[in-house]
Amino acid sequence: MSALYAQVLLNGLMLGALYACIAVGFSLVWGVLNVISMMHGSFVILAGYLTCAAFTGAGIHPFAALVPVALLLLLLGYFLQLGLINRVVSQPVLTTLTLTFGLDMILYNLMNVWFEATPRRVTLDLGRLEFGEVVLPLDRAAAMVLALAMTGLLYVILRGSRLGRAIVAVRMDRDAAALMGIRVPRVYAATFGLGAMMAGACGALLALVYPITTNVTGQLLGKAFIVCVIGGLGTVPGALAGGLVLGLVESFGGHWFGPQVAPLLGFALMLVLLAVKPTGLFGQRGYE
Amino acid sequence: MNTGRSVARTGRSALGILVALLAIAGPTAAQTVRIGAPLALTGGLADEGKKQQVAYDLWAKRVNAAGGMTVGAKKLKVEIVSYDYQTNEQRASQIAEKLITQDKVDFLTAPFGSGHTKVVAGVAERYGVPVVASVASSESVFNQGFRNLFGTLAPNAGLTDGLVRLVAKQLPATRRIAVLGREDVFPKSMAAAMVDAAKRGTLEVVYNELYPVGSMDFSAPLAKIKSLKPDWIFVAGYTKDLVLARKQMADLGVSAPVVTMVTGPAYREFAEALGPLAEGVTSATWWVPALAFRSDDVFGTTQAFTADFQAREKGEPDYVHASAAAALVALQKAVEKAGTLDKAKVRDALAALDIVTFYGPIRFSPNGMNAGRDLPIIQVQGGKAVVLQPEALKQGTLRPMK
Numbered sequence: 001m002s003a004l005y006a007q008v009l010l011n012g013l014m015l016g017a018l019y020a021c022i023a024v025g026f027s028l029v030w031g032v033l034n035v036i037s038m039m040h041g042s043f044v045i046l047a048g049y050l051t052c053a054a055f056t057g058a059g060i061h062p063f064a065a066l067v068p069v070a071l072l073l074l075l076l077g078y079f080l081q082l083g084l085i086n087r088v089v090s091q092p093v094l095t096t097l098t099l100t101f102g103l104d105m106i107l108y109n110l111m112n113v114w115f116e117a118t119p120r121r122v123t124l125d126l127g128r129l130e131f132g133e134v135v136l137p138l139d140r141a142a143a144m145v146l147a148l149a150m151t152g153l154l155y156v157i158l159r160g161s162r163l164g165r166a167i168v169a170v171r172m173d174r175d176a177a178a179l180m181g182i183r184v185p186r187v188y189a190a191t192f193g194l195g196a197m198m199a200g201a202c203g204a205l206l207a208l209v210y211p212i213t214t215n216v217t218g219q220l221l222g223k224a225f226i227v228c229v230i231g232g233l234g235t236v237p238g239a240l241a242g243g244l245v246l247g248l249v250e251s252f253g254g255h256w257f258g259p260q261v262a263p264l265l266g267f268a269l270m271l272v273l274l275a276v277k278p279t280g281l282f283g284q285r286g287y288e
Numbered sequence: 289m290n291t292g293r294s295v296a297r298t299g300r301s302a303l304g305i306l307v308a309l310l311a312i313a314g315p316t317a318a319q320t321v322r323i324g325a326p327l328a329l330t331g332g333l334a335d336e337g338k339k340q341q342v343a344y345d346l347w348a349k350r351v352n353a354a355g356g357m358t359v360g361a362k363k364l365k366v367e368i369v370s371y372d373y374q375t376n377e378q379r380a381s382q383i384a385e386k387l388i389t390q391d392k393v394d395f396l397t398a399p400f401g402s403g404h405t406k407v408v409a410g411v412a413e414r415y416g417v418p419v420v421a422s423v424a425s426s427e428s429v430f431n432q433g434f435r436n437l438f439g440t441l442a443p444n445a446g447l448t449d450g451l452v453r454l455v456a457k458q459l460p461a462t463r464r465i466a467v468l469g470r471e472d473v474f475p476k477s478m479a480a481a482m483v484d485a486a487k488r489g490t491l492e493v494v495y496n497e498l499y500p501v502g503s504m505d506f507s508a509p510l511a512k513i514k515s516l517k518p519d520w521i522f523v524a525g526y527t528k529d530l531v532l533a534r535k536q537m538a539d540l541g542v543s544a545p546v547v548t549m550v551t552g553p554a555y556r557e558f559a560e561a562l563g564p565l566a567e568g569v570t571s572a573t574w575w576v577p578a579l580a581f582r583s584d585d586v587f588g589t590t591q592a593f594t595a596d597f598q599a600r601e602k603g604e605p606d607y608v609h610a611s612a613a614a615a616l617v618a619l620q621k622a623v624e625k626a627g628t629l630d631k632a633k634v635r636d637a638l639a640a641l642d643i644v645t646f647y648g649p650i651r652f653s654p655n656g657m658n659a660g661r662d663l664p665i666i667q668v669q670g671g672k673a674v675v676l677q678p679e680a681l682k683q684g685t686l687r688p689m690k
């Protein structure tokens with residue numbers, strides 16, 4: 001029985017890392033720009049499609065495709081923000097929400113036309129490690145390590161680089177940052193680009209372990225949303241903690257109460273946190 | 289003064305519009321049979337919607353090439369009037385309404401899936417318009433008392449009973465079955481049908497759970513199933529879920545001598561997305577191109593339909609294509625028998641229909657569903673879906689999973 005619980009724990013951690021990876025870019029954009037990017041799920045799936053296309057077309061391994069795909073998404077995000085979203089970024093959150101919602105519909109249906117909604121997957125299976133009764137699927141484990149590495153990289157960028165300090169400064173006080181000579185629109189574009197880049201990296205990893213189809217963009221967005229509320233907005237550790245908590249809750253919930261109840265528990269946890277600690281586990285007051 | 293003139297002007301232009309409308313509507317209404325088709329051409333069901341569109345078009349081309357549909361003494365061309373409902377339930381209902389009241393279609397087809405079929409059938413029922421449904425197989429759609437709804441798929445139980453019989457015969461050691469289904473109209477009803485069939489066939493149901501529509505992970509139910517050591521794992525869902533479930537089964541080392549996924553292997557996409565992991569997965573389906581029916585409909589034979597399809601699309605048609613074309617064949621036969629486009633008379637002709645088509649026999653039960661027959665059971669062998677049953681079409685025998 002203990003082996004079964006070890007398996008449930010492991011499953012929860014791996015699922016959680018994936019959730020964290022999905023959410024971290026979304027959380028960054030929401031926290032810094034106060035933009036709820038409805039396109040986030042579609043960005044992840046777009047990257048997934050690109051990775052699948054690179055694999056079926058040219059035999060490129062998803063791990064090798066990860067960096068170019070993530071960079072492509074970075075460019076897409078940067079220019080979308082610079083050209084379009086920046087025009088309304090200081091408007092109330094509903095305006096930016098509507099804009100990204102509209103952009104998402106365009107991207108979503110373009111993907112339906114280009115790639116078709118048929119689920120596809122990179123048909124590589126890396127096998128699994130078995131420790132007695134407990135099984136560790138290698139591709140999920142590798143995806144988890146890479147997801148953690150990418151999240152760590154983002155953390156380092158935010159903490160250590162000039163750009164990262166500028167992003168944090170803009171998040172803290174937009175007007176003061178502008179007075180200090182930070183070009184706020186550029187920082188916004190870079191932030192949105194970084195958010196899209198994380199979505200891109202996540203999509204490349206997802207292509208290995210998850211069927212890629214436009215059908216799931218809404219679900220990905222929903223998970224990112226819950227993770228942000230649980231973990232707190234705009235912080236990398238927050239997204240990581242939120243993702244892991246959600247993964248574990250769903251895994252143990254699914255085990256004890258059946259799969260039907262698992263997603264419900266995630267939402268219940270979100271409600272409890274909103275009532276008790278609206279900033280989330282790692283959020284700071286004032287940035288909720 | 290001013291008002292008087294504008295009233296006169298409005299009156300004149302209204303009259304003009306009326307005359308114009310009569311001029312347009314008069315002759316065309318008499319010359320074509322208009323069939324409304326709400327289709328999911330964008331959104332989540334876009335691929336399925338396109339399959340229906342292709343099949344409707346194949347049928348319409350054939351009929352029009354033969355001079356049209358015989359209605360009484362006349363031959364009338366057919367026209368498919370379709371709109372994209374964007375996989376949005378509310379919009380499906382609005383479009384059905386628009387097709388009936390504004391486009392004045394004679395008959396309707398239902399969109400993909402049990403859920404959306406129910407919505408469109410509800411609208412059509414209010415206006416007394418006959419609806420032919422090609423991709424709805426759940427009793428919960430046909431037990432609503434819709435008098436005008438006719439579906440070409442046989443009930444779900446027809447799929448599960450055949451599976452239980454086949455497995456009992458060829459792998460008699462099979463005792464314990466685990467059933468996992470998606471909480472959605474068709475898969476839920478399919479999972480329930482499987483549990484019933486299993487109990488009738490003296491199998492022990494060791495696991496019976498539903499997963500919610502937004503599930504992104506199956507590791508929790510699969511870990512549980514693994515610990516129960518079933519002989520047969522049965523999953524009912526849509527292709528995306530089934531691909532993920534099969535992949536996670538491999539990840540977690542969950543296996544059983546029989547693994548059935550409904551309707552996974554019936555779609556080419558299932559094996560394409562899974563590669564070697566699809567090997568050995570069984571399913572039941574309503575139609576496969578290997579069937580060989582002869583008929584006096586516009587297609588004539590199953591092979592002719594497949595050839596028509598292949599001249600235009602890549603790969604082989606699946607049951608969605610065939611059933612969609614067959615729904616219109618049934619409608620055509622009913623109109624020709626009724627000899628009129630009168631909706632009530634065509635409805636009665638549909639209810640009394642008993643024909644063999646390129647797709648197979650069509651005879652609607654009192655609830656509007658096509659009566660069950662010996663439905664094909666398939667297994668992925670060597671990357672292809674191979675027919676295990678019916679006996680006459682057998683391409684291979686059931687192999688246990690490794």
